[in-house]
Amino acid sequence: MSADGSKAPGIPGMQTTVETNGKVLTSFKHPLDPLAPEEIVAVTTEIRSYITKNTEIKAVKFITCYLLPAPKRAVLAYLGIPLEPGAKPEDPVPIVRRAESDVNGYNVTIALEGTQWRVENFKPLEKGLHPQISPEELMECEAIIKADARVQQLAKEVGISADQLVCDGWSIGYDERFPQTQRVQQAFVYARLGEHENLYAHPLDFIPIVDSTRQKVIHIDFASAYTKKTEKGQELSVEGTEAPPLDQDPLVSSGRDRIPPPMRPFDFLPDLMEKSEEGGYKQRTDLKPLHVVQPEGVSFKLDGHVLEWQNWKMHIAFSQREGIALSTVTYNDHGEVRPVFYRLSLAEMVVPYGAPEFPQPRKMAFDSGEYGMGTMACELSLGCDCLGTIHYMPGSYVTHSGKAFVIKNVICIHEEDSGVLWKHSDYRVGGRGHTVRRRRLVVSMVCTLANYDGSIEFEVRLTGILQVGVAADDEKSAYGTLIAPNILAHYHQHLFCLRVDPMIDGLKNTVIESDIMVLPDAPTGSVSNHAGNGFLTKETVVESESGRQYDYSKERRWRIVNSARTHYSSGKPSGYSIGLKGGATPMMVRPDSWAAKRASFLPNTVWVCKDVEGKDSGSERMWPSGKYVPMTRDEPKDSIGKWVEGKRNVVDEDLLVYINVGTTHIPRPEDWPVMPVEHVNVTFKPNSFFKANPSMDVPTKKDALSVSAFGKSAGGSSCCKNSST
Secondary structure, three states: OOOOOOOOOOOOOOEEEEEEEEEEEEEEEOOOOOOOHHHHHHHHHHHHHHHHHHOOOOOOEEEEEEOOOOOOHHHHHOOOOOOOOHHHHHOOOOOOOEEEEEEEEEEEEEEEEEEEEEEEEEEEEEOOOOOOHHHHHHHHHHHHHOOOEEEEEEEEOOOOOOOOOOEEEEEEOOOOOOOOOOOOEEEEEOOOOOOOOOOOEOOEEEEEEEEEEOOEEEEEEEOOOOOOOEOOOEEEOOOOOOOOOOOOOHHHOOOOOOOOOOOOOOOOHHHHHHHHHHOOOOOOOOOOOOOOOOOOOOOEEEOOOOOEOOEEEEEEEOOOOOEEEEEEEEEEEOOOEEEEEEEEEEEEEEEOOOOOOOOOHOEEEHHHHHHOOOOOOOOOOOOOHHHHHHEEEEEEEEEOOOEEEEEEEEEEEEEEEEEEEEEEEOOOOOOOEEEEEEEEEEEEEEOEEEEEOOOOOEEEEEEOOOOOEOOOOOOOOEEEEEEOOOOEEEEEEEEEEEEEOOOOOOOOOEEEEEEEEEEEEEEEOOOOOOOOOOOEEEEOOOOOEEEEOOOHOOOOOOEEEEEEOOOOOOOOOOEEEOOOOOOOOOOOOOOOHHHHHOOOOOOOOEEEEEEEEEOOOOOOOOOOOOOOOOOOOOOOOHHHHHHHHHHOOOOOOOHHHEEEEEEEEEEOOOOOEEEEEEEEEEEEEEEOOOOOOOOOOOOOOOOOOOOOOOOOOOOOOOOOOOOOO
């Protein structure tokens, strides 16, 4: 039905508005619209009713609740997007709106039948599998450790009272001392000495282990330290790096004495820095205002979740696990609507730490799979996080009670100037020049989206406070940096996995790997390479499901193409190139390490596999590290390394491409107390997709508000003008 209650034309059974008792339960204009807050409540209400009628479960606790996407072909037919170049769209088919939820150790699928949600499948999770850790469980972890008598006593022994205790709950990572069936967190404990003060400046020297289900502290670990002085220098306080048995005294097992927390403040809020900074704190006064203005408004349009801007059209959604998800991305190429990507998202982020001594190897956070990039998102602030003329979109996820938690301004959409798009000047006397500015459309949480020139860019900006631990006086570690007295920040990596579901001019795509090679078998002075400067490209079609590694020596690159459409001049298939040279980062662990087993998708830079969909739903190949990540110890059965074992054909097929990029963070004192932004980028640029530069029709106009900084005539040429003067 349409917004007025009528059926969508030509689509029997399609529902876009459903009312029950006068209340709208769903109102989606696009099949991939995320569950609205009202829908989340309706879904969890039906699941709770089902549990009451059919199980002995008394206390219901929801962990996830999200849209279960419709099959890809059904979505594209509904939107009128063709599957092949020059073809007509398929006839629309009914789409049933479905949802999926994890609750009390069960996975539930539920469908909207008329005006009522109905449970389709209610099955227990396999033994040892756990859904992501919820924000409420992370908050409960702090309350649990603050109430524990042993924790209170340990804190008291180093001068910290119970009311000053705070902690960050983390997944246990990998610790064989605890059964996989146990839902366990490790708590990194700090002291907060005043309201809003930087608690991370005061790390404590013990790590409680919390059972989230029983809501109690079940063990307390102490980290070993590099405090043993030998002829070779400072060595570890114990003989090995393995975990001690649970029945041993944890402090004795660490081989060191207690280490009191550093008490010096390292604040980042200006009013607190004024009080705490040695020698006084004063903000700079020589910065003049810099405003971003669009007096005529923005150039993009938004209809629900569907955005249109400069020939681009895409669906934007909030995902509990991924954050931003972009879908059904198309480009209007002079009247021809050409599909580019079916879905783009950040599927996983892994942060392995590099210190080998216990318990540091447990620090290997899977920010998407263990916690959820969406649930960890913050509300954005106008004029701070986003500048200029801004549109915000909300996002919502389920709470333990089944209610929806709404983040009001979680996605920010705006335009920004991004330097020169293209420029040429004729240096000859009387020659003319032309300059066109580059404008970007930015959809922010973690990604930069679209450009005039037909390219798409993912940009991850890393900032925040380092995960730190306490160091003894004069302690030195080869695996970290003393960023401040007695505060140790370990070396670590930030590794990101982008999930790319391409539809370059349709669903039948292929990946081509290109190596740049010095002309082989043709030495300098030879007939074919007299000057010795020849180089060429060697292209290899990825024919079967596999992982591919980056090779710096060959400037290796990849592009996704549609062989059914070739460029009129280059003769190459229509495609998009993947740009990741600056982000290709090897995982710095041994192949059989704990981290490598759990994040088995990271050794390869690019993975190519065939998409596989469910009977009545979208892709079953979503998560490179598996659907259920907390407490995993080996490569999951439903991870990408297992998918490609089938070696299916991936030439002219409906593909998935997974791209791994990242950065290795060797902390600096300048990263403290808050780390400045570091960038990781992946670009998708058209390659024989357009006839020529698609931005040639971008208008240029000299900015009337641009003036000389010091009041003098700026002079210079009139390159912005498309005429001689």
